Structures are given as structure tokens and as C-alpha cells.
Amino acid sequence: MTDQRDPGGVSRRIFLQSAGGGLIAATALGIAGAKAQDAVGRPMPELMMDPPIELGRRVGYAVVGLGEYALNQILPAFGECRYSRLVALVSGDREKAERVATQYGVDHDAIYDYENYDDIADNDEIDIVYIITPPGLHADQSIRASRAGKHVMCEKPMAIDAAECQAMIEAAREADRLLMIGYRAHYEGHNREAIRMIAEGELGRVRTVSTENSTRIDPSSPSGEWRIDAELAGRGGALWDVGIYGVNGARYLLGEEPVEVRAMSYTPSEGFGDVVDAVGWQMRFASGTIVSGSTSFAVNANRFGVAGEEAHLDFQPATSYYEHNLNVRDEDGVRQVSVPHEPIQFALQLDHMSRAVLDGGEVDTPGQEGLQDIRIMTAILEAADTGRPVAIDWEYGEAG
Numbered sequence: 337m338t339d340q341r342d343p344g345g346v347s348r349r350i351f352l353q354s355a356g357g358g359l360i361a362a363t364a365l366g367i368a369g370a371k372a373q374d375a376v377g378r379p380m381p382e383l384m385m386d387p388p389i390e391l392g393r394r395v396g397y398a399v400v401g402l403g404e405y406a407l408n409q410i411l412p413a414f415g416e417c418r419y420s421r422l423v424a425l426v427s428g429d430r431e432k433a434e435r436v437a438t439q440y441g442v443d444h445d446a447i448y449d450y451e452n453y454d455d456i457a458d459n460d461e462i463d464i465v466y467i468i469t470p471p472g473l474h475a476d477q478s479i480r481a482s483r484a485g486k487h488v489m490c491e492k493p494m495a496i497d498a499a500e501c502q503a504m505i506e507a508a509r510e511a512d513r514l515l516m517i518g519y520r521a522h523y524e525g526h527n528r529e530a531i532r533m534i535a536e537g538e539l540g541r542v543r544t545v546s547t548e549n550s551t552r553i554d555p556s557s558p559s560g561e562w563r564i565d566a567e568l569a570g571r572g573g574a575l576w577d578v579g580i581y582g583v584n585g586a587r588y589l590l591g592e593e594p595v596e597v598r599a600m601s602y603t604p605s606e607g608f609g610d611v612v613d614a615v616g617w618q619m620r621f622a623s624g625t626i627v628s629g630s631t632s633f634a635v636n637a638n639r640f641g642v643a644g645e646e647a648h649l650d651f652q653p654a655t656s657y658y659e660h661n662l663n664v665r666d667e668d669g670v671r672q673v674s675v676p677h678e679p680i681q682f683a684l685q686l687d688h689m690s691r692a693v694l695d696g697g698e699v700d701t702p703g704q705e706g707l708q709d710i711r712i713m714t715a716i717l718e719a720a721d722t723g724r725p726v727a728i729d730w731e732y733g734e735a736g
């Protein structure tokens with residue numbers, strides 16, 4: 337049937353199908369000019385960002401735990417990395433690990449399980465072990481990786497309690513290896529821009545901050561089950577899992593540490609296993625800035641608000657995976673802040689650690705950063721349990 341909107345369409349298609357006489361056909365269509373022999377190479381153009389280094393020189397990662405976050409966010413991000421590559425997998429499910437290894441081009445000989453995990457010591461391709469399992473397993477897996485001579489990237493929350501964090505820091509120090517906590521928001525553009533604006537005084541003196549970081553979980557799903565089990569998740573439940581974004585966020589936005597906390601909590605009798613659900617807290621920072629935070633496993637929320645004497649910053653979502661919305665309101669109105677396009681935050685985080693390994697440098701979110709949050713969150717729970725304020729004016733990085 338002839339297309340009535342394009343009466344010439346049929347003859348044009350027939351003409352192209354007999355395309356042995358390509359030049360005649362092209363001329364008939366009005367595509368004049370360049371011929372095959374006019375195609376030439378040109379020198380390297382100026383690049384807009386650092387090019388990737390050769391594959392063989394990139395820093396090799398072993399990923400431990402092939403769950404939701406590893407498979408949906410971290411593994412795909414290796415495709416955007418310039419300094420990092422995936423070289424090994426550690427999983428309790430061999431069949432899944434083999435499927436993933438094939439998808440990502442990982443050698444099947446570089447698949448480990450939780451029993452032969454220590455054999456990673458013999459694999460020179462592995463520079464960094466990235467632990468993405470429930471927090472109750474982080475300390476054991478991190479310490480063993482350090483002892484195997486590997487650098488460690490560990491997901492948040494760093495561990496169940498401060499003693500475990502301290503042992504992880506000690507093991508990395510003894511092995512003379514790096515330990516970094518996966519605080520991806522530190523490497524994300526909008527968050528970095530918010531930090532800059534506050535540090536450079538664009539909001540004026542900041543008086544109050546509010547943080548709301550919650551996620552509705554399904555306790556019957558594989559990733560929900562362990563989140564309501566205190567041994568695997570930490571007794572702090574939602575606070576340990578997502579409230580931590582508010583605790584850490586207030587600290588990086590303000591660039592200072594809290595000195596006192598008050599809190600309250602409420603956990604319905606059913607549906608939250610043996611962990612705490614909703615927690616609300618207030619922290620007073622050294623400068624006098626007051627931070628109010630909240631978290632729960634029963635709702636969804638992802639928001640930071642920063643009120644300065646000259647402008648107010650409204651950040652929602654603030655720490656999501658793919659979307660950030662940062663607005664500044666001052667006497668002239670509301671302005672949306674945009675940041676230049678760059679690789680996704682998961683890739684920036686991976687490459688940040690790889691650069692530190694390649695250059696023999698430090699990381700921005702070391703074990704001490706994870707320890708500080710665990711100590712503060714422990715104090716929040718104590719304040720909620722006792723109904724009394726808790727002093728948290730220790731030195732940053734000090735053992736708990």
C-alpha cells in the first residue's frame with residue numbers, strides 16, 4: 337500500500353534496494369559531495385575529561401555480596417570508570433556469581449565464596465575488596481581482606497558498633513592498606529556544590545539544618561529480611577541504614593562536628609523484628625548550629641534543608657541514586673542549582689579510591705569517617721533510650 341503522506345516513498349525504497357549503483361541512487365536523492373575515498377583520519381581532538389587509563393593498569397576490584405546495590409548500581413558503574421575494573425566476585429551463590437561473571441567478563445577462576453574468601457590473598461589482580469553485604473558481616477570481611485593484603489572499600493554503615501569499626505581501622509593500619517567507607521554522596525556533584533556554597537558563605541551564617549532520610553522496606557524480601565535483624569543490621573535499624581545519610585550529611589554540609597544530641601524513638605510492636613524504627617534527633621554543633629534529623633523504615637523521604645541568615649537551601653532528593661534537586665531561596669527568589677554533567681556518583685566513588693591506590697594518596701571518606709557516624713548514632717540511640725541529652729564532644733577519629 338502506498339503511503340499517502342509520502343507518495344514518493346515506494347519508488348525511493350525500490351531505488352535504494354537495487355543499490356548496486358549507489359552513486360547514482362545517492363545523486364538522485366540529492367546526497368551530493370563526499371565519496372568513500374574522502375574519508376580520512378584526523379589528529380586527537382582536545383578531550384573534555386581525563387581519558388581512561390589502559391585496562392591492564394586500572395585498579396582491580398573484587399566485589400563481595402551480589403545483592404540489590406551491588407548488581408543494580410555498583411557493577412554497572414564500572415563501565416563509566418576510568419581507573420577501576422572488576423576482576424573478581426565473592427558470593428555465597430555460585431550459580432548467580434557465574435552468571436554475573438559472564439555478564440561482566442570476570443574470569444570464573446576469580447569467583448570466591450565465603451569459605452575460600454581468604455584465597456583472595458593469592459590473586460594479584462585484586463587490589464581493592466569492595467564489601468556490599470549486611471553490616472553485621474562488614475567487620476569480619478574487612479579485617480580478613482586487610483590481612484590478605486588488600487585495600488578495602490566497605491559499604492555504609494561501617495559496622496554494628498564502634499568496637500568493630502575500631503578493629504577494622506586497626507587491621508587496615510597494620511596491613512598498611514587503605515580503608516574507605518562507601519559514602520557515595522561525598523562524590524556526587526550537587527552535594528559537592530552544596531558543600532562549596534555553605535563553606536564559601538553563600539547562605540550567610542547557617543543557623544539550622546533539617547534532614548529527613550527514610551525508606552519503606554518490605555521485611556519479607558531478601559534485602560528487607562536482614563534489615564530488621566539486629567545481628568545483621570545493627571539495633572539502630574532505620575537509623576543505621578538510612579538515617580545515617582542525615583547524620584553524615586549534616587556533618588559534611590556544615591564541615592564541623594556535633595557536640596551534643598537529644599532524641600526520641602518509636603517502634604510499633606510488629607513488623608520491625610528486633611530493630612528500632614522511627615527516630616527523631618537534634619544535634620548541636622560546635623558553632624551553635626542546630627540540626628534536626630528523622631528516619632523511619634515505614635515511609636520514603638530524602639531531603640536536606642539548610643537555613644542561613646542570607647539564603648535557604650532546599651535539597652530534595654538530596655542523596656538519591658539518579659536524581660538531585662537543589663534549590664536556593666533568597667530575597668531575590670528561588671534559583672535551581674545545576675552542576676556540570678559528569679560520570680555517575682558510583683563510578684566517581686570507585687575511581688576516587690583507585691586514584692588513591694595509584695597515587696599512594698589518602699581517601700576522603702576513610703574508616704574514621706564511618707567510626708564517627710557509628711559513635712554519633714550510638715549516642716542518638718542512648719539519648720532516645722534514656723530521654724537525656726548525651727555529650728558527643730570527643731575528638732574526630734578517637735576510639736569509642
Ligand code: NDP
Nearest residue numbers: 401402403404405427428429468469471491492493558559
Ligand atoms: P541485599 O540484601 O540486596 O544484598 C546483600 C548481599 O550480601 C546478598 O545478596 C548476599 O550476596 C550477601 N550476604 C551474605 N550473607 C548474607 C546474609 N546472612 N544475609 C543477607 N545477605 C547476605 O542488600 P543491599 O545490597 O541492599 O545492601 C548491602 C550493603 O550495601 C549494606 O551495607 C547496605 O547498607 C549497603 N547499601 C548502600 C547503599 C548506598 O547507596 N551506599 C544502597 C543500598 C545498600 P550473595 O548472595 O552474593 O552471597
